[in-house]
Amino acid sequence: MRPSTRRPAAVVSAAALAAACAAAIAPGSASAGCRPDARDLLMTYQPVDHTVTDGAYHRARLTLANRDGRCALGTDWAMYYTAVRQPAAVLAGADGDAARRLLADQGLTVARADKAQSGDFYVLKPTGSFKPVAPGERREIAYDSELWATHKSDAPAGWSVSFGGGTPRWVPAKSLLDPTDPKQTKAFSGDNRPVQNAATRYADNTSTKVDLSLQQRIVPQPLTAKATGGTVAIGGGSAVSAPRALRGEAGYLRSALRDVASGKGAPVSLRLDPRLDVDRDGKPDAEGYRLATTAKGVEITGTDRAGALYGVQTLRQLIAPDDYRTAAAGHGRTVRVPRAQIADAPLFGYRGLHIDVGRHFQSKETIEKFLDLMSFTKMNKLHFGLTNDEGWRLEIPGLPELTGFGSRRAFDLEEKRSLHQGMSSVNDLGGGDGIDGKARDRTEANLGRRPAFQGFEQATANFVGQGSGHYSVKDFQEILRYAAERHVEVVPELNFPAHARAAVQSMERRYERTGDDSYRLLDPKDASRHVSVQYYTDNLVNPCLKSSYAFLGKVTSEVKKMYAGARVPLNRINLGGDEPPGEAKNWWSGSPACQSNPETAGKSGEDLADLFFSKWNAIAQTAAKTTAGWEDITAPDRSLRLKNFAPLPWQNVWGWGREDWAYRYANEGTPVILAHATNLYMDLAYNKDPDEPGYYWANYVDEKNTFTYQPFDVYANATEDRWGNPLGGPKPEWERLTEKGRKNILGMEAQLWAENGMAPEIREYQAFPKMLGVAERAWNRNTPSPERMPAAWNVFNNTLGQVTFPLLSSYKPVGLRGDDGVNYRIPLPGGKVSGGALTANVRNPGLAIEYSTDGVRWRPYAGSPVKVGAYALTRTRAVDGRTSRVSPVGVPAWQGGASYEAGALVTHRGELYRATRPGSGRSPDTAPKSWTLIQ
Numbered sequence: 024m025r026p027s028t029r030r031p032a033a034v035v036s037a038a039a040l041a042a043a044c045a046a047a048i049a050p051g052s053a054s055a056g057c058r059p060d061a062r063d064l065l066m067t068y069q070p071v072d073h074t075v076t077d078g079a080y081h082r083a084r085l086t087l088a089n090r091d092g093r094c095a096l097g098t099d100w101a102m103y104y105t106a107v108r109q110p111a112a113v114l115a116g117a118d119g120d121a122a123r124r125l126l127a128d129q130g131l132t133v134a135r136a137d138k139a140q141s142g143d144f145y146v147l148k149p150t151g152s153f154k155p156v157a158p159g160e161r162r163e164i165a166y167d168s169e170l171w172a173t174h175k176s177d178a179p180a181g182w183s184v185s186f187g188g189g190t191p192r193w194v195p196a197k198s199l200l201d202p203t204d205p206k207q208t209k210a211f212s213g214d215n216r217p218v219q220n221a222a223t224r225y226a227d228n229t230s231t232k233v234d235l236s237l238q239q240r241i242v243p244q245p246l247t248a249k250a251t252g253g254t255v256a257i258g259g260g261s262a263v264s265a266p267r268a269l270r271g272e273a274g275y276l277r278s279a280l281r282d283v284a285s286g287k288g289a290p291v292s293l294r295l296d297p298r299l300d301v302d303r304d305g306k307p308d309a310e311g312y313r314l315a316t317t318a319k320g321v322e323i324t325g326t327d328r329a330g331a332l333y334g335v336q337t338l339r340q341l342i343a344p345d346d347y348r349t350a351a352a353g354h355g356r357t358v359r360v361p362r363a364q365i366a367d368a369p370l371f372g373y374r375g376l377h378i379d380v381g382r383h384f385q386s387k388e389t390i391e392k393f394l395d396l397m398s399f400t401k402m403n404k405l406h407f408g409l410t411n412d413e414g415w416r417l418e419i420p421g422l423p424e425l426t427g428f429g430s431r432r433a434f435d436l437e438e439k440r441s442l443h444q445g446m447s448s449v450n451d452l453g454g455g456d457g458i459d460g461k462a463r464d465r466t467e468a469n470l471g472r473r474p475a476f477q478g479f480e481q482a483t484a485n486f487v488g489q490g491s492g493h494y495s496v497k498d499f500q501e502i503l504r505y506a507a508e509r510h511v512e513v514v515p516e517l518n519f520p521a522h523a524r525a526a527v528q529s530m531e532r533r534y535e536r537t538g539d540d541s542y543r544l545l546d547p548k549d550a551s552r553h554v555s556v557q558y559y560t561d562n563l564v565n566p567c568l569k570s571s572y573a574f575l576g577k578v579t580s581e582v583k584k585m586y587a588g589a590r591v592p593l594n595r596i597n598l599g600g601d602e603p604p605g606e607a608k609n610w611w612s613g614s615p616a617c618q619s620n621p622e623t624a625g626k627s628g629e630d631l632a633d634l635f636f637s638k639w640n641a642i643a644q645t646a647a648k649t650t651a652g653w654e655d656i657t658a659p660d661r662s663l664r665l666k667n668f669a670p671l672p673w674q675n676v677w678g679w680g681r682e683d684w685a686y687r688y689a690n691e692g693t694p695v696i697l698a699h700a701t702n703l704y705m706d707l708a709y710n711k712d713p714d715e716p717g718y719y720w721a722n723y724v725d726e727k728n729t730f731t732y733q734p735f736d737v738y739a740n741a742t743e744d745r746w747g748n749p750l751g752g753p754k755p756e757w758e759r760l761t762e763k764g765r766k767n768i769l770g771m772e773a774q775l776w777a778e779n780g781m782a783p784e785i786r787e788y789q790a791f792p793k794m795l796g797v798a799e800r801a802w803n804r805n806t807p808s809p810e811r812m813p814a815a816w817n818v819f820n821n822t823l824g825q826v827t828f829p830l831l832s833s834y835k836p837v838g839l840r841g842d843d844g845v846n847y848r849i850p851l852p853g854g855k856v857s858g859g860a861l862t863a864n865v866r867n868p869g870l871a872i873e874y875s876t877d878g879v880r881w882r883p884y885a886g887s888p889v890k891v892g893a894y895a896l897t898r899t900r901a902v903d904g905r906t907s908r909v910s911p912v913g914v915p916a917w918q919g920g921a922s923y924e925a926g927a928l929v930t931h932r933g934e935l936y937r938a939t940r941p942g943s944g945r946s947p948d949t950a951p952k953s954w955t956l957i958q
Contacts, residue, residue, distance in 0.1 A: 058100075059091030059158075061184050061192035061460055066102070068178040069199040069932060070207050073171055078211035079118055080111040081171050085164040089156045096156040099187045102147040102194065103136050103434070105447050106179040107718075107778070109558060110145055111167035122167040129164055130154060137436050137443045141524070141560045142412075144443050145179075161948065171210035174708060175200050176716040176779050180447035180484035183434065183458050191434055192460040195470060196484045200713035201933035203916065208713065216723075216747030219712040221897065221912045225853030225864060230820035232868035237363055239818050240826045241340050242795050243401060243802035245367035246301060255316050258357035260287030269293045269325075271508055272332045275837055279339055282835045283347060286356030289320035293335075299326040301368040302804075310403075311368030314338060316360055326368075329510040333401050337365060340399075344829030348902065351833045351843065371734075373696055373770025374801035375404035376794065378786075381411025381518075381525070382446055382777035384430075384492030388839060389783045391505045393790075395836040396845070398509035400798035405506060406597060406651075406772060408516045409494075412524035412555070412562045413445045416493045417515075419581045422533070422542065422574075429529035432490035433457045439532075441491075442525060446778055448488030461486050472956075476784035476846055478714040478908045488781030500589035505838070507591045514651065515582055517643075518599025519575065520635055521555065524562030530574065542574040550613030553605035563604060566635035567617035575642045583646035596643040600636060601653035601673075607632070633663045640665045651696060659687040669769055671698040675737065676721045677744045683757040685737070689764035697771040702732040702740055705793040706776040709848065713933065714908060716779045717789065721745060729796030730819055731812050734771055735760055739809045773797040784846040791831060791847035792823055824867025832903035849907040852884075852897040856913045860888040861895045863912075871900045877926050878909070878937045878957040894928065896935075896957075909958045911935055920944045934958065 067086040075082045089096050111122035112133040126132060130153030136146035156162045172178060178198035183191035201207050208218045217223055238248035259281035265273035273293055280291075301311040311326040312334035321338060325331030341360040349355045376397055378390065394405060409417045415429035431441035432449045434457030441456075450456035452468060462468035462485060469482035480487075494502070506513050519526075527544045534543050544564045554560055564571050579596070586593035603610060607628035617623045623631060636656050643650050644667060654672040657663050672685035672695065688695045697703070700721035707724040708717035722728070722745045733739040738753035760768075773794055780786045799819070800806065807815040831845040852872045854863040863872050863884050872884040875896045884897070894913035898906045917929040917936070921944040929936050936947050936954040947954040 057094040058186050059089055059094045059096055061194050063091035064089060064096065064184065064194045065197065066104075066182050066194055067197040067199055069201075070168075070172040070177075072206045073173075073210055074206060075167070076118070078170065078213075080114075080122065080167045080169050083166045083168050083172065085166045086161055087156055087164060088161045089158060092158050095158060098149045098151065098153050098155065100149065101185045101188075102182060103185070103191055103444070104145055104147070104179045104182045104196075105143045105444055106145055106168070107143060107177055107446075108172055109143075109169040111169055113145070114169065118167075125165055125167060131164065137438065139438060139443075139561055141562075142443065142445055142558055144445060171214075173200070173208050173210050173214075173711065173713065174715060174717070174719070175479040175713050176483070176708075176718075178484065181444060181449070181486055182484075190457070190459050193458060193462065193486065197470065197481055198479070198484050199932045199934065201930075202713050203930070203933075207933075208711070210746070213748065214746045216711050219710045219715075221852070221854040221910045223853070224851060224866070224910070225855050225862075228853045228864040228866050230817045230866065230868055233818060233821050235818070235821055235825060237361060237365075239822055241337060241365075242822060242827050243799040244805070245337065245365050246804060247367075248363060248365040251317075251362045251364060253318065253362045254359035255289050255318060255320065255362055256357040256359050257288035257291060257321060258284035258286040260285065261320075262290040263293070264290065265293035266295065268295060269328060269331055272325075272328060272335060275332065275508060276335045276338075279335065279837050282837065283342055283350040284355045284358045288357040289318075291321040291338075292323070293331050294322070294324050295327065295331065296324050297326060299324060299330070301326075301366045308368035309372065312337075312366075314363070314365040314367075316341070316362050318362065321360075329403070330368075332398065332510050333367070336399050336401060337367070340826075340830065344826065344833065344902065347830060347833035347835075351835075368804070369401065369802045370804045370806070371768070371770030371801050373404055373772070374402040374798070375406050375514075375696065375770065375772030376402055376790075376797075377406035377408060377516075377698075377772055377774045377776075379408035379411065379775065379777040379780070380416050380492075381408055381414045381522075383448065383781050384414060384416060384489040385777075385780075385783060385786065386492070387494060387498045387502055388842060389786070390502055391839055392783075392836045392842055393786075394502075394506050394509055394511050395839070396794075396834070397511050399834075400795060401802050402794075402798055403510055404512050404514055404770075404772065406514045406516060408518070408777075410516070410518050410526060410599070411522050412557060412559050413442065414490070414492075415525040415529060417499060417582075418493060418495045419578055420496065421577065421581070422529075424529040424533040424536070425526065426493040428532045429525035430491060430493035431456075438528065442528065445490065446488070447484065448486060448490035448781060450491040451489050452486060456491065458486070474784075475905065476782065476788055477849060477905070478712075478788075479716045483716070483779070483781045483785070496585055496588075499585055503586060503589040503591040507589075508838075512594060513591075514595045514597050516597035516599055517575075517578060517582070518597075518601070519639060520564035520566060520571075520600075520632070521562060521603040522599060522601065523564050524559050526574075527562060527564060541570055542577065543568065543570045544574060546611075546614045546616040548615045549611065551609055551611055552613070553609045555604035556602055559604065563610065564635070565611060565614060565616060566631045566638075567611065567614060567620045567623040571635075572638055572642065575639055576645075579642055579646045593647045595649045595651055596647045598636065598639055598643060598650055598652035598656065598668075600656040602655065603632065629661070633661075636663065636665065640668055654681070654684055657693075659684055659691070664693065669694040669696050671696045671772065673698045673700050673704075673774070674721075675699045675701055677701065677741050677750055682738070682741070682754070685768075686758050686760040686764060689767040690758065690761050692767060694767050694769050696769050697734055697737075698774060699732070699737055700774070701745075702728045702737070703771065703797060704774045704776070705729075705789050705797075706774065706779060716785060718778065719745065724793065726792040726796045726823075727816065729773070729793050730799055730816060732771075732796070732800050733806065733809070734768060734800060735765055735806075771797070771801050787846040788848050791845055792827070795823065795827060820867050821869065824865070824869030826869075828867065828870065829902045832901055832905075844903060846905075849899050849901050849905060851907045851910045852899050854895070854897045854910060854912040856891060856894060859890055859892055861891045861897070861912060862888045863897050865899050873898050873900055873906070876928075878928060878935070878955075896928070909935060917946060918944065919946065928957075
């Protein structure tokens with residue numbers, strides 16, 4: 024689809040046009056002046072064969088379309104892009120040789136684009152033998168790429184073209200994948216996980232509609248909840264009484280009530296009872312509460328301030344979803360809530376959410392919205408990932424380079440002023456990042472369709488994504504105060520010594536500018552060679568330099584000041600510490616600084632890492648009483664143990680050998696925060712549907728994975744590996760959690776990594792409803808046994824469909840303006856067509872299903888089979904009017920040579936089209952005016 028902003032072609036004579044095109048088509052002559060407009064190019068990526076090798080690399084098809092009517096694409100260009108999968112042509116060995124020959128035969132080369140040769144940034148260039156792409160031509164390029172690509176979000180992205188070494192300009196890009204082609208969807212011979220489609224969903228959607236009790240309507244479920252009959256009216260004008268200690272909670276309640284109703288209702292009282300024993304075991308329950316709604320009003324009693332606020336959050340959930348929708352429309356004097364007695368207290372004291380803003384930045388307002396949603400679901404720890412290879416996101420007074428350089432991404436091959444383009448993005452669609460001609464808005468970036476962010480959107484391949492950005496000291500302190508008002512503790516992560524490229528290179532720029540090496544993080548003479556998971560070669564802090572620890576001390580002291588200035592306690596710092604690059608023997612083996620330092624000379628890579636973490640832990644604990652970090656820091660089979668430190672075990676992928684690390688820590692007496700990737704990594708794709716954004720290296724993770732997670736028996740979820748192969752249950756050698764060890768489980772934490780989280784809507788889509796399952800397992804003391812879990816899962820599906828999703832549709836974060844509602848994932852329906860009749864279902868009873876036979880007129884599906892013909896389209900509709908992606912049921916693939924009537928539906932290269940005029944069967948690629956893209 025041509026962008027609407029394409030420049031008009033000049034009016035020329037036919038002879039002049041022919042001469043210009045002839046000159047452009049001649050090899051090497053494009054530099055004479057006739058070059059296509061970058062926006063009239065289109066680069067499409069589609070994996071076509073995963074059987075070329077068995078998992079080493081796959082064959083893809085790059086289709087370079089020249090839609091410019093005048094000029095050929097000659098040989099004086101360079102195309103830049105990022106790729107989560109390395110082009111095989113940059114690999115060493117036989118695989119790389121074969122991939123390089125493949126490109127060479129097509130007159131092309133691929134190499135790393137930046138001067139540092141570090142990261143995921145590449146350049147595609149023509150050689151002298153490249154045949155120019157004529158006006159109107161679509162050139163298919165065979166291209167080998169590392170490993171596999173079974174999701175559209177695996178594709179290369181962020182394309183731009185530079186002519187003659189000039190300023191690069193945006194090239195529209197598209198990612199395609201045909202879910203019906205096993206060569207495109209089966210990663211390798213051992214991948215036996217089926218692709219999601221209407222039929223598999225129909226079989227999986229087994230939940231039946233149930234009438235929910237009061238207790239079952241609340242997420243997470245309270246310990247006890249009894250409806251006593253009748254209702255009571257409350258509103259923004261309700262009198263709220265509270266002791267001085269609960270002023271903040273009372274103010275929060277008043278604001279929340281004003282958001283939903285303006286009139287005066289029954290009074291609400293808040294009080295504290297430090298001896299409150301919710302479970303009646305003879306001991307007070309921290310964060311516990313009792314909520315009583317009677318004809319006289321509402322009374323909330325908390326064991327502590329947090330408990331009082333959680334009572335308020337439960338009261339918010341008692342308000343009917345229809346009342347929230349009415350409030351959003353500007354109506355409603357009071358709302359009525361059921362009269363009830365509710366008592367509750369949490370399972371864990373640590374109920375966390377990790378948000379990574381290093382890979383892609385998110386605004387202060389986005390973080391605050393998540394904080395309010397965390398409090399709404401009774402989660403209480405924000406693990407704030409402020410630093411990573413791709414970005415440093417917090418202002419540190421005295422070290423302006425960290426944000427002046429390290430928080431910015433741009434087209435800067437030598438990285439003089441910023442980090443280079445990474446993970447598809449620079450400065451979103453804004454300017455000042457060295458790439459001209461980007462889309463004016465998200466719709467244009469999405470190739471003419473307004474993105475709904477209910478799955479993969481082409482906009483994320485076209486520079487939508489906040490690669491740049493940081494929080495000022497003021498911003499950060501406002502986040503801290505906003506979090507504290509909601510009883511959410513912010514745990515900052517400062518990730519070292521690996522994943523530290525933004526910091527390392529920022530301090531190099533500082534040294535280059537000032538000549539001062541007092542905060543330098545690398546040894547310039549270090550000849551060590553190592554490559555990280557994200558292909559960085561220069562992201563590792565050197566543990567043998569005094570300046571490394573001076574830097575850590577400086578950053579820590581400034582962070583401490585920020586908390587003090589916000590009047591918020593800093594209780595814990597996360598040290599990071601994950602994924603040191605390559606083998607330990609190579610980490611600093613070539614560093615003269617390590618060899619000449621008496622403290623470090625002769626030490627192995629593991630020993631140097633232990634030394635670093637011991638010192639880093641001590642520095643961090645000058646500001647916070649406790650620390651945390653990824654499991655990589657203190658492996659169970661190594662001797663290093665850190666004072667007041669809690670590891671986050673994450674790599675429990677079945678078959679990787681770390682399945683029991685969490686329980687080994689806990690059984691030995693080490694406090695543990697569960698962070699298991701197989702169930703708690705919310706950025707992983709929901710399922711094996713190419714249109715689901717996210718990675719799948721550990722597992723596919725949806726709300727069923729989070730809800731059915733067993734904190735004290737994670738092996739109960741070990742039923743199949745990440746490729747869909749049966750496991751047969753836990754291995755005998757996996758250590759079980761002991762009763763004594765249970766006491767060392769501090770809690771659990773969901774992870775929201777940001778590689779694919781380019782926009783706030785994507786973050787919400789990834790988090791909801793997955794985060795609701797995490798909240799349930801972290802708070803609810805009544806974890807169902809594996810035998811009882813199917814029944815509990817059925818209820819949970821009903822809770823989401825009947826209550827929680829409608830609440831989230833009209834959700835208004837307390838104290839924020841202009842960002843109402845949550846972009847939760849709307850589940851696609853299941854369906855089948857038999858005898859010309861459509862039968863459909865949906866995962867969450869209570870959600871509406873619609874169907875269509877032409878993609879234009881949609882009708883409600885009433886629950887019984889309906890005549891449609893040979894095929895149909897289905898979708899799920901939420902109460903706010905948003906819909907899921909379209910789910911085709913029985914729609915045929917396009918067949919070349921066939922004649923289609925207007926209105927006929929086909930799939931082509933994984934996309935869904937409707938014929939707009941009778942045709943002879945020309946494809947949507949070659950006859951775009953004959954077809955309309957539906958999805």
